[in-house]
Amino acid sequence: xxxxxxxxxxLTSIAxxxxxxxxxxxxxxxxxxxxxxxxxxxxxxxxxxxxxxLQNEINVLDTANxxxxxxxxxxxxxxxxxxxxxxxxxxxxxxxxxxxVSPRMGGGQVRAIYVKRGDIVSKGQQLIKLDDAVIRQSVxxxxxxxxxxxxxxxxxxxxxxxxxxxxxxxxGTEVQxxxxxxxxxxxxxxxxxxxxxxxxxxxxxxATNILADVSGIVDELNVRxxxxxxxxxxxxxxxxxxxxxNMKVVTRVPENYSNRIKAGANAIISLPDLNKEFKATVxxxxxxxxxxxxSFDVEIKIPYDANIRPNQLAQVKFQDYEVPxxxxxxxxxxxxxxxxxxVYIAVQxxxxxxxxxxxxxxxxxxxxxxxxxxxxxxxxxxxxxxxxNIYDGQTVKVLAQ
Numbered sequence: 001x002x003x004x005x006x007x008x009x010x011l012t013s014i015a016x017x018x019x020x021x022x023x024x025x026x027x028x029x030x031x032x033x034x035x036x037x038x039x040x041x042x043x044x045x046x047x048x049x050x051x052x053x054l055q056n057e058i059n060v061l062d063t064a065n066x067x068x069x070x071x072x073x074x075x076x077x078x079x080x081x082x083x084x085x086x087x088x089x090x091x092x093x094x095x096x097x098x099x100x101v102s103p104r105m106g107g108g109q110v111r112a113i114y115v116k117r118g119d120i121v122s123k124g125q126q127l128i129k130l131d132d133a134v135i136r137q138s139v140x141x142x143x144x145x146x147x148x149x150x151x152x153x154x155x156x157x158x159x160x161x162x163x164x165x166x167x168x169x170x171x172g173t174e175v176q177x178x179x180x181x182x183x184x185x186x187x188x189x190x191x192x193x194x195x196x197x198x199x200x201x202x203x204x205x206x207a208t209n210i211l212a213d214v215s216g217i218v219d220e221l222n223v224r225x226x227x228x229x230x231x232x233x234x235x236x237x238x239x240x241x242x243x244x245x246n247m248k249v250v251t252r253v254p255e256n257y258s259n260r261i262k263a264g265a266n267a268i269i270s271l272p273d274l275n276k277e278f279k280a281t282v283x284x285x286x287x288x289x290x291x292x293x294x295s296f297d298v299e300i301k302i303p304y305d306a307n308i309r310p311n312q313l314a315q316v317k318f319q320d321y322e323v324p325x326x327x328x329x330x331x332x333x334x335x336x337x338x339x340x341x342x343v344y345i346a347v348q349x350x351x352x353x354x355x356x357x358x359x360x361x362x363x364x365x366x367x368x369x370x371x372x373x374x375x376x377x378x379x380x381x382x383x384x385x386x387x388x389n390i391y392d393g394q395t396v397k398v399l400a401q
Contacts, residue, residue, distance in 0.1 A: 070397035073386035085321035091251030097243035102231025105207035
């Protein structure tokens with residue numbers, strides 16, 4: 001190290017003396033001073049490069065001070081383990097059973113709302129009440145009409161019975177008997193029609209009670225008291241209920257993965273909001289590619305969890321590649337040159353620990369790990385720190401842990 005410092009001192013002194021001699025010739029103007037400064041900087045950079053080269057040569061030859069001049073590094077023994085590659089995507093939680101609530105009899109004006117968005121409801125539970133004043137009047141009128149027809153029918157039947165008895169005794173005409181019978185039959189038809197009509201009217205009355213078609217969560221509620229409820233306001237559902245018993249994750253997968261992700265493929269679902277993760281399999285994978293997004297839909301059914309809610313975000317990892325007993329290393333330790341990719345390993349050569357350059361071929365990359373197919377062996381000492389500025393054969397020293 002003293003030799004290096006001495007050499008640096010001599011070379012720097014020569015450069016300064018040389019530049020000073022040149023300054024007298026160049027004059028004192030600003031332009032000449034700037035030129036002189038640039039010349040000195042260039043010479044300084046050249047000297048620095050020469051010093052590095054000389055220092056490396058000295059380190060190789062000076063075995064007595066090898067330990068003192070050794071490059072400090074950290075190492076990690078290469079080990080074999082399963083290497084798994086995933087495709088990371090983002091999905092959205094929805095349900096297989098979604099109900100867009102609509103009126104059964106054409107809708108009407110909202111008089112009362114019994115739920116709010118986010119409420120859990122049961123099948124058959126009343127959600128809203130529509131105005132039923134006109135229908136109630138129709139029911140009352142229909143009931144009165146039935147009572148009137150029943151009274152008329154009762155009278156007509158008595159008249160027919162008397163006419164029939166007289167006819168049997170030879171009193172009256174056949175025309176009178178037939179007329180009485182026709183009147184009874186006509187009133188019976190009127191009664192049947194009135195009773196059918198009141199059934200319809202009562203059904204209309206019941207239809208003003210808007211009920212939940214399925215059990216689940218009220219996911220959307222886009223109607224207020226006084227507004228007209230028809231089920232859809234343009235393209236927006238006024239009431240949407242999502243059944244949480246049959247939840248699924250839906251995600252869009254880029255088309256270049258169409259041969260890797262199919263029904264039955266393994267997946268890992270992560271719910272960041274709930275700090276939960278579980279394994280699942282692809283239930284359906286669309287066979288058509290969206291022309292606009294160049295992707296296809298994939299659905300993954302997930303187990304029931306009361307805390308999982310519609311529209312939650314999910315992180316989806318599809319396992320598309322796995323190699324047992326593979327060698328994988330931190331991708332940051334891999335360097336590149338014209339011949340290819342390489343790493344440095346530490347090798348004990350006699351009394352010295354030296355860095356050796358190893359050319360490698362790599363496979364898949366996932367996260368910070370890259371698969372190494374050739375070039376490294378199990379138990380090789382991979383240099384993981386201090387590898388940036390070392391050369392093949394340089395003496396190295398492991399940092400104390």
